[in-house]
Amino acid sequence: xxxxxxxxxxxxxxxxxxxxxxxxxxxxxxxxxxxxxxxxxxxxxxxxxxxxxxxxxxxxxxxxxxxxxxxxxxxxxxxxxxxxxxxxxxxxxxxxxxxxxxxxxxxxxxxxxxxxxxxxxxxxxxxxxxxxxxxxxxxxxxxxxxxxxxxxxxxxxxxxxxxxxxxxxxxxxxxxxxxxxxxxxxxxxxxxxxxxxxxxxxx
Amino acid sequence: xxxxxxxxxxxxxxxxxxxxxxxxxxxxxxxxxxxxxxxxxxxxxxxxxxxxxxxxxxxxxxxxxxxxxxxxxxxxxxxxxxxxxxxxxxxxxxxxxxxxxxxxxxxxxxxxxxxxxxxxxxxxxxxxxxxxxxxxxxxxxxxxxxxxxxxxxxxxxxxxxxxxxxxxxxxxxxxxxxxxxxxxxxxxxxxxxxxxxxxxxxxxxxxxxxxxxxxxxxxxxxxxxxxxxxxxxxxxxxxxxxxxxxxxxxxxxxxxxxxxxxxxxxxxxxxxxxxxxxxxxxxxxxxxxxxxxxxxxxxxxxxxxxxxxxxxxxxxxxxxxxxxxxxxxxxxxxxxxxxxxxxxxxxxxxxxxxxxxxxxxxxxxxxxxxxxxxxxxxxxxxxxxxxxxxxxxxxxxxxxxxxxxxxxxxxxxxxxxxxxxxxxxxxxxxxxxxxxxxxxxxxxxxxxxxxxxxxxxxxxxxx
Numbered sequence: 267x268x269x270x271x272x273x274x275x276x277x278x279x280x281x282x283x284x285x286x287x288x289x290x291x292x293x294x295x296x297x298x299x300x301x302x303x304x305x306x307x308x309x310x311x312x313x314x315x316x317x318x319x320x321x322x323x324x325x326x327x328x329x330x331x332x333x334x335x336x337x338x339x340x341x342x343x344x345x346x347x348x349x350x351x352x353x354x355x356x357x358x359x360x361x362x363x364x365x366x367x368x369x370x371x372x373x374x375x376x377x378x379x380x381x382x383x384x385x386x387x388x389x390x391x392x393x394x395x396x397x398x399x400x401x402x403x404x405x406x407x408x409x410x411x412x413x414x415x416x417x418x419x420x421x422x423x424x425x426x427x428x429x430x431x432x433x434x435x436x437x438x439x440x441x442x443x444x445x446x447x448x449x450x451x452x453x454x455x456x457x458x459x460x461x462x463x464x465x466x467x468x469x
Numbered sequence: 470x471x472x473x474x475x476x477x478x479x480x481x482x483x484x485x486x487x488x489x490x491x492x493x494x495x496x497x498x499x500x501x502x503x504x505x506x507x508x509x510x511x512x513x514x515x516x517x518x519x520x521x522x523x524x525x526x527x528x529x530x531x532x533x534x535x536x537x538x539x540x541x542x543x544x545x546x547x548x549x550x551x552x553x554x555x556x557x558x559x560x561x562x563x564x565x566x567x568x569x570x571x572x573x574x575x576x577x578x579x580x581x582x583x584x585x586x587x588x589x590x591x592x593x594x595x596x597x598x599x600x601x602x603x604x605x606x607x608x609x610x611x612x613x614x615x616x617x618x619x620x621x622x623x624x625x626x627x628x629x630x631x632x633x634x635x636x637x638x639x640x641x642x643x644x645x646x647x648x649x650x651x652x653x654x655x656x657x658x659x660x661x662x663x664x665x666x667x668x669x670x671x672x673x674x675x676x677x678x679x680x681x682x683x684x685x686x687x688x689x690x691x692x693x694x695x696x697x698x699x700x701x702x703x704x705x706x707x708x709x710x711x712x713x714x715x716x717x718x719x720x721x722x723x724x725x726x727x728x729x730x731x732x733x734x735x736x737x738x739x740x741x742x743x744x745x746x747x748x749x750x751x752x753x754x755x756x757x758x759x760x761x762x763x764x765x766x767x768x769x770x771x772x773x774x775x776x777x778x779x780x781x782x783x784x785x786x787x788x789x790x791x792x793x794x795x796x797x798x799x800x801x802x803x804x805x806x807x808x809x810x811x812x813x814x815x816x817x818x819x820x821x822x823x824x825x826x827x828x829x830x831x832x833x834x835x836x837x838x839x840x841x842x843x844x845x846x847x848x849x850x851x852x853x854x855x856x857x858x859x860x861x862x863x864x865x866x867x868x869x870x871x872x873x874x875x876x877x878x879x880x881x882x883x884x885x886x887x888x889x890x891x892x893x894x895x896x897x898x899x900x901x902x903x904x905x906x907x908x909x910x911x912x913x914x915x916x917x918x919x920x921x922x923x924x925x926x927x928x929x930x931x932x
Contacts, residue, residue: 348610454481
């Protein structure tokens with residue numbers, strides 16, 4: 267997994283609520299057996315016409331937003347299916363951070379497991395980001411600092427702190443994954459199995 | 470109940486982080502497992518507890534001619550990859566052609582694999598279905614599938630708890646699908662995010678196991694991590710005698726344990742909702758998330774009913790669906806009906822539909838998909854002779870799979886067409902690019918199929 271500490275970048279604003287994982291990556295693109303290459307179909311049906319020509323009014327097709335490494339969306343981002351392909355597609359496209367006022371639970375875990383940082387901010391701060399970006403498009407940048415758990419509007423005295431549990435923070439900063447951690451505690455898992463009520467009855 | 474089952478599965482707590490939770494049963498399918506198997510290979514390890522893992526092929530499979538090779542190349546490759554991986558790693562697979570094959574959330578319960586007090590995960594959000602037995606069951610991503618394969622454990626932060634109580638008696642034409650669509654319409658598609666939900670109350674108690682599964686299945690559609698219903702005599706009677714359920718003395722021992730899983734009278738929940746069953750009517754969705762539901766007899770909300778922050782989503786949904794704010798849906802022509810999916814494809818669903826269809830015919834404009842949830846459901850329907858009722862009504866009982874629920878296999882709804890569907894998601898393009906989904910109960914779907922348009926099922930004689 268990639269290491270993550272801090273990033274300063276332009277954003278890609280997607281001011282839409284309830285963005286579900288079927289929009290992020292439709293099911294017909296889930297047939298690959300590897301983790302790579304999903305970025306080209308990110309937001310497929312919002313991004314392309316049926317004849318595969320780009321839809322001019324969709325933000326990912328706007329050259330002004332090409333450099334953005336931070337996706338900012340309205341509340342309940344990543345709802346619906348558990349497909350990790352959604353996190354893979356966003357990461358594969360080049361995003362390092364997704365900001366929203368809240369995330370669906372499974373998506374949040376999937377993002378964290380792939381070095382894509384989900385940052386939950388208050389509704390008010392989210393609105394400020396959207397407004398300031400609208401007013402100052404070409405120069406607008408955010409700085410996301412995982413070490414200090416802070417998201418900041420660059421050049422303005424505006425910032426907010428965000429939550430992440432210490433364990434996941436350490437994983438993100440060092441690029442560790444959960445499996446390494448769990449594999450090191452097999453003795454504890456085996457000890458648990460001996461005491462499990464469920465396993466003793468129906469084993 | 471949630472606390473009891475959760476605490477019984479905590480192997481270890483990580484300071485300032487998640488718990489290490491032991492997983493009793495891991496269900497896998499072809500879409501979300503290949504990258505996890507590849508991860509194990511890369512690490513040079515196998516499955517830690519291979520006998521606690523069960524596989525089936527469901528998302529990509531055609532629902533006709535399953536004895537033939539799958540036509541679509543990428544689908545075939547993904548299903549073949551599952552077969553290859555299961556063989557290599559020694560995982561039990563109920564693949565195409567196996568008498569136990571079916572939708573993963575249908576076969577677990579029907580085989581007696583799903584039991585109260587367990588932890589169950591699967592790389593599929595509708596794993597919440599299994600919570601109907603009083604198990605902690607939830608969907609996970611592929612990295613987590615690999616975690617469970619490698620260690621039989623999962624890193625999870627403990628969710629908050631919510632209780633949703635529904636008391637009273639259900640009205641005419643109202644079934645469990647209407648209950649869950651009603652709840653989601655009240656608390657929204659995000660109202661359960663961060664929570665594990667316990668469904669309780671006399672209206673829930675009165676339901677069969679299969680009806681309870683429909684409710685827990687859609688708890689993810691309000692954003693909840695999962696849903697649970699306390700196990701009771703209905704649960705124990707359902708489990709008894711199933712293929713992989715504990716037998717005889719072991720069964721009695723298990724029941725004694727399961728009876729301890731009830732929720733204590735003084736249990737505290739982070740959030741509680743109460744609903745009256747008498748307020749629930751046959752439901753249908755008009756928009757592009759499952760929270761956009763109304764009574765089928767009612768009108769789509771008008772502009773002024775929608776909060777300012779939700780207006781943009783409301784407009785976008787109506788534009789996609791080509792509906793008008795404040796309009797009624799009754800009488801609207803519909804050309805597609807889909808009866809199936811992990812929400813509503815069990816034998817009781819088919820019996821309900823057959824009972825309604827007996828002596829009726831589907832309307833000429835209707836293209837109907839009728840998909841059993843598993844090979845066992847299909848065989849049971851044939852044994853009971855209800856396949857003949859379907860045939861006489863102009864329906865074809867096809868072969869089991871996820872079918873037109875998700876637009877991943879051959880079964881898709883064409884662009885711009887409306888489909889009244891017994892599945893769980895009405896997202897844009899869910900049933901195929903440009904398809905417009907209206908979620909409803911199997912009973913309402915059957916009534917729409919014979920009418921060719923949206924109707925209130927209570928206008929039919931339901932006795």
